[in-house]
Amino acid sequence: MSNSSGRSYGRRRVLVTGGAGFLGSHLIDRLLKRGDEVLCVDNLFTGDKSNIDHLAGNPRFEFMRHDVCFPLFVEVDEIWNLACPASPIHYQHDPVQTTKTSVHGAINMLGLAKRLKVPIFQASTSEIYGDPSIHPQPEEYWGNVNTIGPRSCYDEGKRCAETLFFDYHRQHGLDIKVARIFNTYxxxxxxxxxxxxxxxxxxxxxxxxxxxxxxxxxxxxFCYCEDLIEGFIRFMEAGPDVHGPINLGNPxxxxxxxxxxxxxxxxxxxxxxxxxxxxxxxxxQRRPDITKAKQQLDWKPxxxxxxxxxxxxxxxxxxxxxxxxxxxxxxxxxxxx
The missing domain is CATH 3.90.25.10 (UDP-galactose 4-epimerase, domain 1)
Known part of the structure; x- marks a missing residue:
């Protein structure tokens, strides 16, 4: 068996950053269910170990406390980068660290993916559209974002992360998947x-x-978490020519x-x-145009x-x-x- 980058493996060993968070923990449940080995990485700033307590003793699950702002040296077959505070209260608590997490975290995970030649998924956000002047928001819309406002640490951090992902794809041929996540609960x-x-x-x-x-x-x-995780999986399993960005949310x-x-x-x-x-x-206003998700992933909530x-x-x-x-x-x- 091989992944979309041609890397051979038997059982997949998968890295999930931000894995003790809301979405990360649900993703890990799904990955374990399909038979993967999962390395969960989280610094527990907003993640909570109670979200993964039920996985204690699972021989295919491992937890590592680590901040993605620092390089990580592991061997995996697939990377899911979900590490970043995602609510305004949390990401505005330490805005400099929020930007670092988005940008330095992306650089470190992309570097790891480049070294290992494995596919990498980026959890981007509808916040990159800012306060949109186009409704609903298609992926082609460049957004209306205040670069110096109280939300910009998150908005611009995620926008820069997208830039890095696509530059690594163009410059190094990396297999990337960039999902723009809308409100999920x-x-x-x-x-x-x-x-x-x-x-x-x-x-x-x-x-x-x-x-x-x-x-x-x-x-x-509002998109229910189970639907969103299904979109994640379909996106990652799509062919190597499907990179996104793709909106995932409930229209x-x-x-x-x-x-x-x-x-x-x-x-x-x-x-x-x-x-x-x-x-x-x-x-x-905030509502996704999910035409691409329907066409390229056969997905809708x-x-x-x-x-x-x-x-x-x-x-x-x-x-x-x-x-x-x-x-x-x-x-x-x-x-x-």
Missing amino acids: GPRMHASDGRVVSNFIVQALRGEDITIYGDGSQTRS VEFTIRQLAETVLAKIGGRSKLVEEPLPQDDPL SIELDEGLDRTIAYFRTIVAEKPARIGERHLAGVNA
């Missing part, structure tokens, strides 16, 4: 990362008022107010919707928001019951991401 989200789905669910479960930033008319599209659009009302209706209680000022550079929210609420009910004090430790502020 599901179990194992960080309860206090301020993202809109987790924020609303936790506030409603704790009987607090639900905070809407702006008037709630801004829109987002069904909701206003923030609609989401809040839906969550409140499902959970019940006496929480009220409370409006606060819209943060700087918060996008007013299958889990509707109603079902996905039920699964996510069930997860957070357990978290709130187990750790009622810790849920509110970090201030939930400033985003409807």
Whole structure:
């Protein structure tokens, strides 16, 4: 058997950076299910070992605490680069480190992929489109990004990472896969990362008022994590001529107010919707054009928001019951991401 770069192997040994995070841990579950050996690398800044505790004792799973800003010398057959804080609260906590993680991390992982001659996947983001002037956003759109704003550490870091990936592809013939991820939700989200789905669910479960930033008319599209991981797998298994960037997300659009009302209706209680000022550079619209994903990957989301929210609420009910004090430790502020 060989991978798309021609490297021969029996069972694949796969590296996942950011593997203890929300999406990374779900990806690892899927990779183990298909029979791979997985090396999970995470510095645990936003990742949580509880996301991978269920893998303890699995002989095909290994965890390494490491920061991708520093070189990594391992032998693997495939690299998935998911390492980077992904919510505004977390990536704005140390913006310089956020940029370093995106840029230095990309350089180090691309260098490793070049040495090993293996395919590499980059978890990019819809944030590279900024506050878009084109709706929905196709991959050809270059974006509308503030280069010096409070979100730019993440936006521009990811944009630079994309540049590096495509330059390594052009200059060194590297097999790259660049996925632009739109809003994704599901179990194992960080309860206090301020993202809109987790924020609303936790506030409603704790009987607090639900905070809407702006008037709630801004829109987002919400993709359930299981659907997104399926898109990841199909992308990585696509032929060596499919490099992206490819949008992965749910094209069904909701206003923030609609989401809040839906969550409140499902959970019940006496929480009220409370409006606060819209943060700087918060996008007013965000919805992917997934034409390329449909055509090149034969992929589209299958889990509707109603079902996905039920699964996510069930997860957070357990978290709130187990750790009622810790849920509110970090201030939930400033985003409807």
